[in-house]
Amino acid sequence: MREPPQPEDLARWRRTERERLLALRLALSAERRTEETVKIARDLDVLLPGGQSEIVSAYWPIRAEPDLRPWMHDRAERGARIALPVALAPGQPLTFREWRPGARLAHGLWRIPYPADGLEITPTVVLAPVVGFDRQGYRLGYGGGFFDRTLAGLSPRPRVIGIGYACAAIDSIFPQPHDIPMDWIVTGSAPPWTGPLA
Template identity: 55%
Template structure:
């Protein structure tokens, strides 16, 4: 029996409580890493992203604004644009609904979104062909433990075309299982400072 099938038999309240505790533990561990060390790790993650994505020309890459010790890819955003790609940022429009993506380039007006994370203040929705998703934790089947809002899973399920979905985080987030449920969508790849 697959891990996902086994985990679907585990009662959801038990899984939800476990995820909440594991999420808190992993975020705390991530925040204990010095800013300098996190910057070094982010540089290695960027090398992995470049290898996984390849030519940026004509690509629309959805990134994110770093939050609570996540890998900071803002410098990489600029390099995507310099190499002929474009960038979008995810926007929470309404709780319990999919994210939308808005085009972004450095210098565009930003406003505070959910959790005070900067988002493009205006602009049309776009459909990225590469989605970079921050992860708190992850398992060997490429399932992602996020912040618990379900935004990324809802968004990926609702996208009209299949994007290359890459979860990124630190190796300390590697766990045996996230106890995947029917609504969880695995990433195509997970990239950390140590592996793809």
């Protein structure tokens, strides 16, 4: 593993790494993304076997993220409570609104849909799409800090499951004090893992 960047260089390093990882993701064929997403959904069914007590915050996919909308639809039809994150302003924590199939959608920052009329609820599980992830369970996102800011303010803290493709794996994101590790990583290319890898 390379030496950590100096603090003044870290933002530039993360920006460059983010661009590289997004290019790798976008270069995956649609067929490959679909295959891995089906496996991700299967792994989520094992990790989250159901139960009405769980409130799962999923996400609406952007930029070729794994598209879990069929999984969300299936889980909701079976009685699970599904939420979507709501980002309305930079620098603010996310809120979460309950989603049901057919819900009317509004658009927040970056035109990301969220349930226009859904009740605001607090998730017990958060599915966090990753641009990159490392072997210690840290997530590289899009750079807005929304997930870390939100998780830091939730009590009790929900379980966090990172969702991405295997090509998003890197040695380290060089975590900072505000970075919060995920509990699980699910990629569709390997068994889900939890905690730092040896």
